[in-house]
Amino acid sequence: GAVVSQHPSRVICKSGTSVKIECRSLDFQATTMFWYRQFPKKSLMLMATSNEGSKATYEQGVEKDKFLINHASLTLSTLTVTSAHPEDSSFYICSARDAKGYGYTFGSGTRLTVV
């Protein structure tokens, strides 16, 4: 079945540094990638939607200059948390769809801790 590989699974970084999270679709073309954020024991909140080759669409309240999303190819999308602060600590997870729109394939998530 469809697989999305998300790396890293865990990362600890210092305040002020940037962190890049990658999501790769291994056996299908991810025309659309969704990026979610999840706080402990809470729901998944959509941060942005990206389509291959175009700029991401951010949800209200999400800082696009802080959470940079790149979807340069049909198999790779990245989320870069710039100038990270402790309040950015969270679980980030991506979800991909192909052009046919069959189902949503989730990555395994990235647990970010900013110290």
Next chain:
Amino acid sequence: AQKITQTQPGMFVQEKEAVTLDCTYDTSDQSYGLFWYKQPSSGEMIFLIYQGSYDEQNATEGRYSLNFQKARKSANLVISASQLGDSAMYFCAMREGSGSARQLTFGSGTQLTVLP
């Protein structure tokens, strides 16, 4: 208004018993899809079952079934013969409309604990 409502923050069930997790939704679209996911403590999202708005039959996948009541806008998940490994967070989600760029909107989740 909340698009997906899960009113049970936590549920307990005895091993081998059946359990129903509630989900109600709100949409004005005629075409929509309803999903249930399981999220263990590891964080991965495991797809369980899908129901399309035009599907006349309730969806079933092994021990999982979806009790779809369109008029009441409810899509409850029924897990039969609960197992200890079923202990996890369960999310109901909805896709409104059609097309590959439609996102999923999630409910607040239900933490299920299966007791031995």
